[in-house]
Amino acid sequence: MAKTKIVVVGAGYAGVFGTKFLSKKLKKNPDVEITLIDRHSYQTMMTELHEVAGGRVEPEAIQYDLQRLFCRRKNVNIVTDNVTNIDKENKVVITENGEYPFDYVMLGMGGEPNDFGTPGVKENGFTLWSMEDAIRLREHIENTVKAASLEADDAKRRAMLTFVVCGSGFTGIEMVGELVDQKEHIAKKNKLSPDEITIKVVEAAPTILNMLDRYDADIAERYLVKKGVEIIKASPIVEVGAEEITLKSGETIPTHTLIWTAGVQANSDAKAFEMESARANRLVANEFLQAKGYEDKGIYVVGDLVYYEETPNTPTPQIVQAAEGTGHYAAENIIAEINGTEKKPYKGNYQGFMVSIGAKYGVACLFDKIHLSGAMSIIMKHIVNLKYFFDIRSGHYMFQYIMHEFFHVKDERNVLRGHSSRNSNVLWSVPLRIFYGLTWLIEAMHKIVGNGEWLKPSTWFGEGSWFTNAVAFPFEWLQEATTGASAAGDGAEATAEAAHQAFGLSYAYGNEPMMVFDHMPKWFESVMKFMMPNQEVALFFQKFMSIFEVLLALAIIFGLFTWLANGVTIALVATFCLSGMFYWVNIWFIPVAFALMNGSGRALGLDKWVQPWVQRKLSKWWYGDVKSRYGQAK
CATH class of the missing domain: 3.50.50.60 (FAD/NAD(P)-binding domain)
Incomplete structure (x- = not known):
């Protein structure tokens, strides 16, 4: 068939x-x-x-x-x-x-792009409808500003530093927003005053952003004017020259950069x-x-x-x-x-319209009744973009989008105003990583050594350790099973001591430390009862946890899978807090773990070699060999 x-x-x-x-x-x-x-x-x-x-x-x-x-x-x-x-x-x-x-x-x-037959657009204008267009325009802007910074003729210099966008639809206004954001940084880079750079919008219609509700469009217009953008309305462009554009009124605007976004076909x-x-x-x-x-x-x-x-x-x-x-x-x-x-x-199911005006400001109208402006509109745009990756089931590019938009952006050009994108040298976190790993190692070894001597392994795993037949978890349903037997009573006493020593750095100075929770919340108790319904399971868990904490500590110390390892420590601390086994004085474990998730294993750690190797192997296994072109006629 x-x-x-x-x-x-x-x-x-x-x-x-x-x-x-x-x-x-x-x-x-x-x-x-x-x-x-x-x-x-x-x-x-x-x-x-x-x-x-x-x-x-x-x-x-x-x-x-x-x-x-x-x-x-x-x-x-x-x-x-x-x-x-x-x-x-x-x-x-x-x-x-x-x-x-x-x-x-x-x-x-x-x-x-649709130039409507306007003379000179193809020869002298810039469009924004493909990757090639975007790269060509980007290079032109950078080169033109650089050349203008060395231009002695005032009139020519002003023309070179005048950027005109034709069309006030979404593409045009979003491009204007990028120019507004870029203005200060590109001026500083070329030793210019930002005031020397002029940005204009030329629109044939009497209003801008005509796909938006007038309420939202007016907010956007006020923002642009506040940022120094000159908006010229009801003024169609009739000709585009190499160094000037001509409006229907006969007015000319000297410029070396006309970005045409006036139509699409x-x-x-x-x-x-x-x-x-x-x-x-x-x-x-x-x-x-x-x-x-x-x-x-x-x-x-x-x-x-x-x-x-x-x-x-x-x-x-x-x-x-x-x-x-x-x-x-x-x-x-x-x-x-x-x-x-x-x-x-x-x-059609059109749930709203939104336009970004740079990285930090935008306007949006959702479901014809919800109006957003400022950072909230930009956040909504990011949510919409992330939803697209979810819809096409691409977790890889969802992650890449987050990294590019929030963590790899230069010059603070994101909605978080650079707080998430400052580049840092993770070398300075190495001492903290080693200290944090040693802290976990010491606590794990307490569970293994118990009352034995640290330098005599033959004394380990005995009384006071988590490897005896005494349950170390201070959960009532586990302790009730031991009531009435002296040996069990001794075990319960050891258990209580072990529980309070689970994260027991010296508290000799000051008052008795306060527990985060002195008893478990009911919902968490039901979870623990499901996981550890009896002593046999609990004994297995406490032995497993002791060994697991040692491995976790070594991974952090040697910088292996540090993002994952520190994330696990956060989950463990949360679990111990809810179990009534963690002190407020040690709550610093959580913020330190978050800090170390910033690639701390890439400096003087195994992640410098292991992570790239794993990523290469996983990428090849999941995606195969990426090529410049695919397929052929059969």
């Missing part, structure tokens, strides 16, 4: 989302083969291109390798190639290097498909997202490429929520066709 072939063209939000859904729902169907084709071997997080262009993060922070995204999806083949045409009658996707027959195809090639490569198109060259689709005129050919259109009017004259918006939604619905309808069930008409 021939396999059912599904081809997805484009690894943007719609393509990745749709492919993930198809792969999950069809994983038990061995007769289905899915092929994902994109000209790049990675997905670009398009909504964060401004962060690369503005120098906040490096390009790799928003590039997600397709092999890593689909590493465990055995029914997905990834191909790095450029689609040139679709043979609709014979149902074949044609690329530069091969041909891919299909039963169903999902076209999600995305969009590209469908990917121009789709013109070769010769399908019915509408405004901005988007391909027309029906309510099931099937290409108009080819409903019987299994051709679906999604993302920025699709033109489907959800209401009269109102097509699906070209935003991430619509891309994910159309990708999901198209995948569902393909599955419905395969299974012979009813297809579902597309219905």
